[in-house]
Amino acid sequence: MKRKPGVLLIGLGVLAFVATMIGAFRLAVTFDQRLAFHPPISERGEAEEWTPRQEALEQQRQEEEEAARTKPYEEEEYRAFPKVGSRVAIWVVAQLHLLFAAFVLAVPMFAVVIEWIGIRTGDKRYDALAYEFTKLLSVSFSLTATFGAGLTFMLIALYPKFTNYLMHVFSPTFLPYVLLFFAEAGFLYTYYYGWGKFSPKVHLFLGIMLNVVGTGIMVIANAWLTFMMTPNGVSESGALISTWDAVSNYTWMPINIHRLIANVAYGGSVAAAYAAYQFLQAKNDAERAHYDWMGYIGNFVAICGLLPLPFAGYWLASEIYAFSQTMGLTMMGGAFSWLFIIQAVLIGNLFLFANWYLWLGMGRIQGAERFRAFIWPLLTIITICFAIWATPRSIIATTEEVQAMGGSSHPVLGYLGVMSAKNTAVNILILTTYVSFLLYRRSGKIPTVKWAKTGNLAQAIIFALSAATVIGYGIAGYRVDAATRIGFSRPQVGAVLLAMLLVTVIDVLMLRGAKTTDTRWGKIRPLSQYLLIMLAVTFTWLMGLMGYLRSGLRLHWHVFGVVRDTSPDAFTPTLGFATQVVSVTVLIFFGLIGFVFWLAGLSGKESHAGEEAAAHAAHPSPVGFDPSPAGATPMSSAGGSAPAASAATSSRIETS
Amino acid sequence: MKIPVTLQLVIITLALTGFYTMVGQAVPQKEVHPPEVIEIPTTISTAEMVEIGKSIFEGKGLCSTCHTIGKSGALRFPDLAGIAERAATRKPGYTALDYLAESLYEPDAYVVPGFNPGMPVINKPPVGLTDQEILTVIAYLESLGGEPTVTMETKLVYTGGSREGEAGGDEAAEAVAE
Amino acid sequence: MEQFNWWVIVPVFAALIALRWRRTSMLTWFAAWWIGMFLVVRYGFTVPVPMSVVKLYMGLVTAALVAYVLTDAGRIREVTEPLAAFMTERRYLPYLAAVALFIPAAVAFGIYRDMTRVPQPPSFARTIHPATPAEPIDVHGTSYDLGTADNPYRELEETDPAAFKARVENGRKIYYENCFYCHGDVMAGDGMFAHALNPIPTNFQDPGTIAMLREAFLFWRIAKGGPGLPAEGGPWASAMPAWENFLSEDEMWNVILFLYEFTGHRPRAVELH
The missing domain is CATH 1.10.760 (Cytochrome Bc1 Complex; Chain D, domain 2)
Structure with missing residues (x-):
């Protein structure tokens, strides 16, 4: 009975609100009309007779009607999209399509790998995790298709002539694309709904086919867009010579590889964001433990993708230079050079967040305290590298500052703005992130092999040598000409990759049969989960930005050098405007992906409650809950055992 | 007071996106407009051609994206200061005019030693200058270290004329046939 | 090496290293590092660094310091507790009031300074000593x-x-x-x-x-x-x-x-x- 007045009040409040709004609107309209221009009253003559003016108007109307009847049909080149214009409309829809597509392509890749690990080790947790990743897929897949259809219709409606041209070149690729799309839908739904219904081998096969088909779709779509950038296989006027040549243009393979890796990194980070979202809403330790672990795996996948990404990017850039020096210079030296400063801020953030997450992750591992002292040197190195990378080549300065510097370049900062410094910084960043990861990996384990000391020393020496090589070449880069300097990036990258490979091999051998302390999943500060979300936002934004770069590089061309853009949107917008569009796109994407997460969470609710009860029965201890029955960390194949787990429970160390 | 998780995440996403947008606004803002068609009357003098050629060189011709004038040191592309003098001696049998025309219409026919090929063909997209525009650019290049000789009437090998450095029209006809 | 003002850089780092041995609270440490880094970036170079870059670097330094503090629960407490005490305890009330007045005053002053600044023409990059023309x-x-x-x-x-x-x-x-x-x-x-x-x-x-x-x-x-x-x-x-x-x-x-x-x-x- 007590609630009734409350409902009444709310109803009255709503009514009052609506009334106020209507009142305000009426008032605004009144004022607006008062301010508007009215013709002087004197002109409003009430002349009823037929004036020459009315006669002329009537004649004009008839002529217009006549013209409308006999109007010839003309092919339109462009149609305008209301308010925002065709370019922004197609930009946002294409970017959203791409973001969902990237996610849909990436998740099956690591879902299948995780499922395979589950089958290999017989550990049910992996299977459950792979299923949870897959749960995110089906809604995302529909959204991808929706945006894809939207993009196609908008292309036809807004850019009919250009779309027609693309049909001219690529018509043979459309049928395979559609067929692959059917196959993708088939495999995806059988993979998802058939979970646990097929024999593991058949199910794994479905998952692999899903990946193969998905990659095929991406490769075909890549052919269209890379053709727009670096056309091939057409005559000077654009007539088709060979569709295969048009497909295998300069940037097709680099984009395929770059996107494949980037998709993995991005998909991992979005999946980790899902885990973080669930972690933060978790009701009990069991859920927290599960989602902490899931977030960790997602982030691990993201970092694995992130580390080789700059190298794939270099390849892509060098192919762009090989296709057209003009385009390469537009990218690095011309209108888009400042975009790379924005990119530096984003990638610097990615590295910072990823490292920070790993350091926070040490909190859940017993015995990680001994590595705490490494954090500040690593942080210092990351900050310095970040600063070098973000130092612009041409500095924004006021008139007085320019006068003080005696020119537009600073005597010291000038050294940091050039390629040598930036290459060195990014290589060191990658190396540092790897060290962070290694420390995290080591924090839960104590090597038992006799040569552990020698091994540690060897690893340290390898890191030192690799860093010295990178820095040495970086400094030498200032003393040689440009052609030699470009060649220097290869030994730098080589040194980093070799060091990572050698150190991993030593580490794997050294930790064989290592004593494993327990990992208390879920015992991590919530801050780490916010970091995962921020990583996902940054990744998404970065994809939007780089998408703009790739597309914007064509300047006033639909197909670079072949089909010219003659629409009102042919100009290249400012970076400020581009970043605004990217931000809006990212926000729409997160709105939609939030919906996907919510749905995925809904479907899991009931079954999860059941699992949870079972888990509580198995592990009565309230603290130090470990979802791993074998007590193993997901990264180690060697398993600890029950005593280790109980030891962890009793000797819980305060993180002070 | 505890803020609901969803709201927290919305705030974080908005804040981070806002920050990146802000970074985007902090860098220099420049719109790149497509090049405009330049109407060149056929009656202009060579001196006026040099002026127009210079503006094309710095603007829609995109020449100054790569080429410098009067810069020394480690260069990635040939410097064009005093090019008129060097152009006359680059290829035997070619006058400065022949050489400059070839450099623009067939850039890869002769690559200056020490540099890599990679210059686009200037009368084809994406640069796509008209023959008249190229004549003015040649006038400008000739003015660097010499006296410009071309007029709007000059016929290059590529526009139905013959090489000045070659006698007879046979080879020119061949070149056109190519 | 004359590009750096060593008389700024050396004392700043000496002070920061000395801070390591004194038991200072995290808050002091944070402030000291921030100010130290600002001094180095702003005054550590013979040719002053433009403000745009100073802001960029200080943003990074802030992010790094925040990251360092937030990585450890103990450090967070060391930073937040004095701040919370300052804002809640009665004996700090006059200071709190002073701060509460100071912040809008500083913002007002900043706006005043911005509005009264003489307009500057946009700066253009230019070569002070351009290359001599190659032709005579x-x-x-x-x-x-x-x-x-x-x-x-x-x-x-x-x-x-x-x-x-x-x-x-x-x-x-x-x-x-x-x-x-x-x-x-x-x-x-x-x-x-x-x-x-x-x-x-x-x-x-x-x-x-x-x-x-x-x-x-x-x-x-x-x-x-x-x-x-x-x-x-x-x-x-x-x-x-x-x-x-x-x-x-x-x-x-x-x-x-x-x-x-x-x-x-x-x-x-x-x-x-």
Whole structure:
């Protein structure tokens, strides 16, 4: 009975609100009309007779009607999209399509790998995790298709002539694309709904086919867009010579590889964001433990993708230079050079967040305290590298500052703005992130092999040598000409990759049969989960930005050098405007992906409650809950055992 | 007071996106407009051609994206200061005019030693200058270290004329046939 | 190494390292590092770093410091507890009130300063000493190849000091009749018209100017002045007149002799490749 007045009040409040709004609107309209221009009253003559003016108007109307009847049909080149214009409309829809597509392509890749690990080790947790990743897929897949259809219709409606041209070149690729799309839908739904219904081998096969088909779709779509950038296989006027040549243009393979890796990194980070979202809403330790672990795996996948990404990017850039020096210079030296400063801020953030997450992750591992002292040197190195990378080549300065510097370049900062410094910084960043990861990996384990000391020393020496090589070449880069300097990036990258490979091999051998302390999943500060979300936002934004770069590089061309853009949107917008569009796109994407997460969470609710009860029965201890029955960390194949787990429970160390 | 998780995440996403947008606004803002068609009357003098050629060189011709004038040191592309003098001696049998025309219409026919090929063909997209525009650019290049000789009437090998450095029209006809 | 102000960098780092051994609270430590890094970035370079870059670097430093504090629960407590105490405990009330007043006052002051600032023209990147034109320049009918040209009277310094001195004296007369209005009594670029000009007149006393240039370069700049500057120097509003319209070649070469004689600089030698 007590609630009734409350409902009444709310109803009255709503009514009052609506009334106020209507009142305000009426008032605004009144004022607006008062301010508007009215013709002087004197002109409003009430002349009823037929004036020459009315006669002329009537004649004009008839002529217009006549013209409308006999109007010839003309092919339109462009149609305008209301308010925002065709370019922004197609930009946002294409970017959203791409973001969902990237996610849909990436998740099956690591879902299948995780499922395979589950089958290999017989550990049910992996299977459950792979299923949870897959749960995110089906809604995302529909959204991808929706945006894809939207993009196609908008292309036809807004850019009919250009779309027609693309049909001219690529018509043979459309049928395979559609067929692959059917196959993708088939495999995806059988993979998802058939979970646990097929024999593991058949199910794994479905998952692999899903990946193969998905990659095929991406490769075909890549052919269209890379053709727009670096056309091939057409005559000077654009007539088709060979569709295969048009497909295998300069940037097709680099984009395929770059996107494949980037998709993995991005998909991992979005999946980790899902885990973080669930972690933060978790009701009990069991859920927290599960989602902490899931977030960790997602982030691990993201970092694995992130580390080789700059190298794939270099390849892509060098192919762009090989296709057209003009385009390469537009990218690095011309209108888009400042975009790379924005990119530096984003990638610097990615590295910072990823490292920070790993350091926070040490909190859940017993015995990680001994590595705490490494954090500040690593942080210092990351900050310095970040600063070098973000130092612009041409500095924004006021008139007085320019006068003080005696020119537009600073005597010291000038050294940091050039390629040598930036290459060195990014290589060191990658190396540092790897060290962070290694420390995290080591924090839960104590090597038992006799040569552990020698091994540690060897690893340290390898890191030192690799860093010295990178820095040495970086400094030498200032003393040689440009052609030699470009060649220097290869030994730098080589040194980093070799060091990572050698150190991993030593580490794997050294930790064989290592004593494993327990990992208390879920015992991590919530801050780490916010970091995962921020990583996902940054990744998404970065994809939007780089998408703009790739597309914007064509300047006033639909197909670079072949089909010219003659629409009102042919100009290249400012970076400020581009970043605004990217931000809006990212926000729409997160709105939609939030919906996907919510749905995925809904479907899991009931079954999860059941699992949870079972888990509580198995592990009565309230603290130090470990979802791993074998007590193993997901990264180690060697398993600890029950005593280790109980030891962890009793000797819980305060993180002070 | 505890803020609901969803709201927290919305705030974080908005804040981070806002920050990146802000970074985007902090860098220099420049719109790149497509090049405009330049109407060149056929009656202009060579001196006026040099002026127009210079503006094309710095603007829609995109020449100054790569080429410098009067810069020394480690260069990635040939410097064009005093090019008129060097152009006359680059290829035997070619006058400065022949050489400059070839450099623009067939850039890869002769690559200056020490540099890599990679210059686009200037009368084809994406640069796509008209023959008249190229004549003015040649006038400008000739003015660097010499006296410009071309007029709007000059016929290059590529526009139905013959090489000045070659006698007879046979080879020119061949070149056109190519 | 003279690009750095060591008298700033060394004390700052010494103080920060000393801080390591004193048991200071995290909050003090945070503030000390932030201020220290600001001092290094802002004043650690001989040529000041532009504000845009200072802001960028300080943003990074802030992010790194925050990351460091937030990685450890103990550190967070050390930072938040004093702040919470400051805001809640009664004995800090006057200080809190002062801070509460100070923040809007500072914002107001900032806005006031922004609104009253004299508008600045947008700055353009420009080359202070553009490359000399490769083609020879023409002055009063004589053609000079700037790559090889040299002061015709420079050799008198060795061969005929008396004649050389006469030339320098002639240069002095020309300088004080024509140049000193802008370039100043002692050639410091601070003549009575200097304040009205942007870019300001060159300071010949500065070892970075005529001491780094060849006499032919000076001759080119004097003869052709602001109007003769090449386009790659960017938008240039130099008020230097083209002196070839007012002075003879001899007079220009003489005034160059005087510039070097008065400042004590030596011209850069002609490089023979």
